[in-house]
Structure formats: C-alpha cells, structure tokens
Amino acid sequence: KQEVTQIPAALSVPEGENLVLNCSFTDSAIYNLQWFRQDPGKGLTSLLLIQSSQREQTSGRLNASLDKSSGRSTLYIAASQPGDSATYLCAVTGGYNKLIFGAGTRLAVHP
Amino acid sequence: EAGVAQSPRYKIIEKRQSVAFWCNPISGHATLYWYQQILGQGPKLLIQFQNNGVVDDSQLPKDRFSAERLKGVDSTLKIQPAKLEDSAVYLCASSLDTTGWGETQYFGPGTRLLVL
Numbered sequence: 001k002q003e004v005t006q007i008p009a010a011l012s013v014p015e016g017e018n019l020v021l022n023c024s025f026t027d028s029a030i031y032n033l034q035w036f037r038q039d040p041g042k043g044l045t046s047l048l049l050i051q052s053s054q055r056e057q058t059s060g061r062l063n064a065s066l067d068k069s070s071g072r073s074t075l076y077i078a079a080s081q082p083g084d085s086a087t088y089l090c091a092v093t094g095g096y097n098k099l100i101f102g103a104g105t106r107l108a109v110h111p
Numbered sequence: 112e113a114g115v116a117q118s119p120r121y122k123i124i125e126k127r128q129s130v131a132f133w134c135n136p137i138s139g140h141a142t143l144y145w146y147q148q149i150l151g152q153g154p155k156l157l158i159q160f161q162n163n164g165v166v167d168d169s170q171l172p173k174d175r176f177s178a179e180r181l182k183g184v185d186s187t188l189k190i191q192p193a194k195l196e197d198s199a200v201y202l203c204a205s206s207l208d209t210t211g212w213g214e215t216q217y218f219g220p221g222t223r224l225l226v227l
Contacts, residue, residue, distance in 0.1 A: 004153070043115070043202060043218035044154070089153055096166050097142065097206060097214050101153030 002027045006090055006102035013080055013109055021075040021105045023090030028068050035064050035075050036089040038104070044089065048075070080109045113137065115219035117203050123225045129191040132222045136184070136205030142166075143180055144216060145188050146202040154202055160186065161208075190224075198226045 003026045013019060023033070032051045036044040048057045048064040050073070056065040063076040077084060087106050091099040116135040124130050136143050142161050146154035157176065158168040162183035171178070175194070180186040190197055200221040206214040 041220070041223075043220045044204075045218075046215060049215070091153070096159065097216070098156055098159065098167060099144075099154075099216060101155070103151065103153050 002030075002092060002094060002100045004090060004092055004100055004102035006088075006105050008105060009103065010106040011108070013107075015080060015082060015109055015111050017080050017109075019077040019080055019107070021077070021088050021090075021107075023073040023075070023102055025071045025073075025092050025100075027094075028071055030068065030092040030094060032093045033064075033066050033073050034091050034093070034099070035062075035073075036091060036101075038087045038089055047088075077107075080107075082109050082111055084109050115203055115205055115217055117201075117219040117222050119222060120220065121223045121225075123227065124193055125227050126195055127192040129189065130193055130224065131187050131189045132201050132203075132224075134186045134188070134203030134219060136186070136203070137217055139207070140205035140217075141183070141208050142206045142214070143186050144204040144206075145178060145186070146204065148200040148202060148221070149196075150199070157188070193224075193226045195226050198224055200224070 005024045007022045034049045035047045050057045050066040061078040066073045087104040089104045091101045145157045148154040157171045158178045159166040160180040163180045178188045202221045203219045204216040206216045
C-alpha cells in the first residue's frame, strides 16, 4: 500500500530564505508526482508535476526534484515571500489516475 | 473556462443528521473524484467516477456514505447518518479522462462540514 510522508509538518521562516520541503513515498511504481499548494478555505492548486521518467521540474522560484528509486522528492522554494505562506502537499499518481497525498507542510513566511 | 463548482461551501449539522454535497465538474471532463480531507491530513480519495460508472470506491464507508453521478455530469455525495469523525473538507475534482494516466485533476473549493 502506497504511503506518502512529508517532512517537516510545519515551517516558519523569515522572508528571503531558501526552503526545502521533503516528500517520501513507499512504492516506487508511480506514474508521476505532483506538488500542490492549498490556501485556507480554498481548493488545491497544482504547482509542479514531474513524470516518473523525469528528474526535476522548474517554475519560477520553485524547483521540484524526483528520485524514484529512493522514493523521494524535494520542493525547493527560492527567496521566500510572505505570499508563499500556505500548505504544500505532495501527491503520487498510481493506477487509474489515483492521487495519494501526504499530510502536507504548513509554511509561514513572515516579513 | 469555468472551474469545478461545489455547494454548499459550509455546512454545520448535528450527529445522526443527513447531509448532501453537490459538485459540477469542468465541462467535458469524463472523470470525477470526491476526496475527504480531515484537518491536518492530506486529501483521501472516497470515490472516482468515469462518466456515470464507478472506477474506485474502495475507501468509501458504504454503510453511511453514498454518491451518484447523474448522466455523467453533476455528482452528489451524501452522508446518512453523520458522525463526529465525518467533520472534514470534502473536495471534488475532475479530469478529462482516466485512461490517460497522469491526467491533471482540477479541484473545486471544497465543502467544509462540521458535525456537532
């Protein structure tokens, strides 16, 4: 049974810091891995999607890497801003497009 | 393009009462998903429809939860009777197709349920 774990559960940093959020999964038979952002009272927004054959994806200040063999992914946020404050969720895709999520990392960036 | 719509946005009920949630997916999306997100946890898939057929309902508590997708478009999720542990956010998502693995899922804003 696939399990996804995210570390740390919560993070509070001053503005401008570079951050690393970690995600691990137990079964390497995944189709892809996604990082989502969730703001309070809102749905999920997909940030980055890495196919199983890829090693990393970049979008602006965000960079996500994937090491399928070791069951790990990291989300790197450069030069953090208060607007980055949210919960970041990692999810792997298995059969029938089924998403299995981690519990998330709650990020607070203070001015 | 309109996103996934859900209603109501908030609902407060007492335990043992019934409640229903509605979801309207993005037009043309064949696949519809219902997730349950308990506070402090990630979303968990409850049921997945492909058009109006069920693909996966292995984590749906069928003694109290039911879901249907009328004519392969809108969907309703019902809880009867509700328990305290059903307090959660119920998220609906849709994607173009399931057969193409890795199809992007688009999420609605969710319905926040509080059972007292």
